[in-house]
Amino acid sequence: MLHIKDLQVSVEDQQILRGINLDVKPGEVHAIMGPNGSGKSTLANVLAGREEYEVTSGTVQFNQQDLLDMDVDERAHAGIFLAFQYPVEIPGVSTMNFLKSAINAQRTARGEAELNPMEMLKLLREKTKLLGMDESFLKRSLNEGFSGGEKKRNEMLQMALLEPKLAILDETDSGLDIDALKIVSDAVNQLRSPDRSFIIVTHYQRLLNYIVPDYVHVLYQGRIVKSGNKDLALQLEDQGYDWIKAEAEAALAQ
Amino acid sequence: MSIVLQDKQASTREWLEENFQQTLTDHQQGTDHPHAGFxxxxxxxxxxMDFPTRRDEDWKYTSVNRILITPFRNGSLSSVSAAELANCQIPGLETTRMVFVNGVWDQSLSDLDRVPEGxxxxxxxxxxxxxxxxxxIESQTARPGGTGQxxxxxxxxxFAQSGLYLRVGRNIAVDKPLHFIYFNTSEDQPHFSHPQIFLHAERSSTVxxxxxxxxxxxxxxCFTNAAAWVDLEANAQVHHYRMQQQNLETYQIHNTLVNQTRDSVYNSYVVDLGGRIIRNNLSVELAESNTETHFYGTYxxxxxxxxxxxxFIDHAMPHCQSNELYKGILSDRARGVFNGKVLVRQDAQKTNAFQQNSSLVLSSGAVMDAKPQLEIYADDVKCSHGATIGHLDETSVFYLMSRGIPAPQARLLLQQAFLGEVIRNMHLEEMANYALELIAIKLNAVSQTIITS
Structure with a gap:
């Protein structure tokens, strides 16, 4: 599904990613961990198409398409979804209007008919309920004045509505209390299916108690320096990153 | 004044003089009729008076030369089709209509039989x-207004051919909005017109x-030179909308002079979409205490x-509140100007005066000049002003696009939302919806130029 080869990325002439290699197959859940500043969020944003990041080398294939050649909205139409670390507040655009526009834009791009107002309302109601959200929240301006938990829940609502093929969660769990964390992980678990994949960027092992990953990768200084299964996350939780850093630097020194 | 300027204004004076004699003849008012003397x-x-030039502080960013060099003639009545009239219907809103064509009142198209009681x-x-x-009327026209020259x-x-005098009686709440439609239509020569309204809202009336x-x-x-004088007696409430959709060759100068006495509320809602040169002077004098004033403007x-x-808001007395919010979007080589003066006089303690002007400038050739001016002589007041000029927030564009919304639609949504913040303050939902629709139509029409610039 997703093949990242030797991906190198700079921001304002500073190299952040120094050669990422990653394969994600349909149905897999990959967790990406690593200390602050290791490039985790950069990887997530580059996959979604953020312009400030300059790809200096490498390729990304997504379902046989050259992902790096696609516009941001085309990537969404192809099935990529990024849950933002900091969802953007947009005063004056109601959450309802935004969700309708997004759903219909994707349907149009796929050659499907737009949903009529009744179908749309039914869908929105069903999914807001699923996320344990009050319907009144649809009338509010997008993310404006939302609490941290509400913003993240709104991201999960969008994911549930858009049903992407590959969902990338950029620190969606940061700053959430346990109830909100359960809602986020329930949303992911309900969407897990043999043809849908997830990349979960996180700082904390705690999330992985609720969303059990198939693979755990550790990003350090712009490279994946270690990969394993969920036990690797537990080991990091116990021992921190120092041993990983030591290993990585030893390998570089050779 | 320079010789060149004198010459320019001399030719303007010539065509004005001719028109004025014509105006007197047209209205066949004998010398003893009070209006003729007026x-x-x-x-x-x-x-x-001299016409303003850009050397005058209040006209620094707007030159009226283009207007003055055109020898305009008085407008005359011509027919407006039923379809054109139907086109003016504000969806869902029943109004009492007065129709003016090229500055002349067309009584046959107006709801004369439906003038509300009171x-x-x-x-x-x-x-x-x-x-x-x-x-x-003379006391109204004696008021200075906020703009020099x-x-x-x-x-x-x-010159006004069909000025209207309106008086809303004591305690009368006019339930249907008065809808004054001013059409400019094709004439042999460029014409000017002078929409004129004198509105006297008596004690505790609403209109x-x-x-x-x-x-x-x-x-x-065309040149539309409109003016409205609004006088609010105690406890009166006036909601004043101005929707402007002239063509791109039309000049419009609009003066509104408002006087508020105690406990009155005046709200102004302005939507400017058309026109080549548009200049609005909106001035309110808060002559007594406990008044409320809102100016909502979009361009x-x-x-x-x-x-x-x-x-211009003149806070002369204590316990008055004023609030101004103007927002606009400029693209191509368009120019916007906002000059907001708030004067808080020494006696105007406990004044609340807020002013905000925000503009989106979407092309390198577009220019916005914003000049908020707060003059405060009282010491126990809450006042603030702010002006921002910026571009569309690219992080927001990215967020919308990451959900599959194409770039042009994302930009439209954000621009509508930007102006929507002003529009949603309109007290009539039908007017807000109508304004949003007109804005959406224009945004759609210009979106192509915005994307390519």
């Missing part, structure tokens, strides 16, 4: 036959007035359009 006084005042509606010349009303006010008073300025296809170059300019909003 016109002559106004014309004498006009002749004694409302007096008369041509100004008729109203002036009553000495008390005449005195009131404003020759356009006496011009309006000298909504919608001015609707528009040009029909093929109208060509959406592209191409060579020039839109200038000047506002």
């Amino acid at each position: 016109r002559r006084n106004a014309f004498a005042r006009l002749q004694s 409302l007096i509606l008369q041509p100004v010349h008729q109203a002036m036959e009553d000495p008390a009303v005449r005195k009131w 404003n020759a356009f006010l006496p011009m309006n008073l000298a 909504t007035l919608i001015e609707d300025h528009r040009a029909l296809a093929g109208a060509g170059t 959406l300019a592209n191409g060579e359009q020039h839109m200038d909003n000047q506002t």
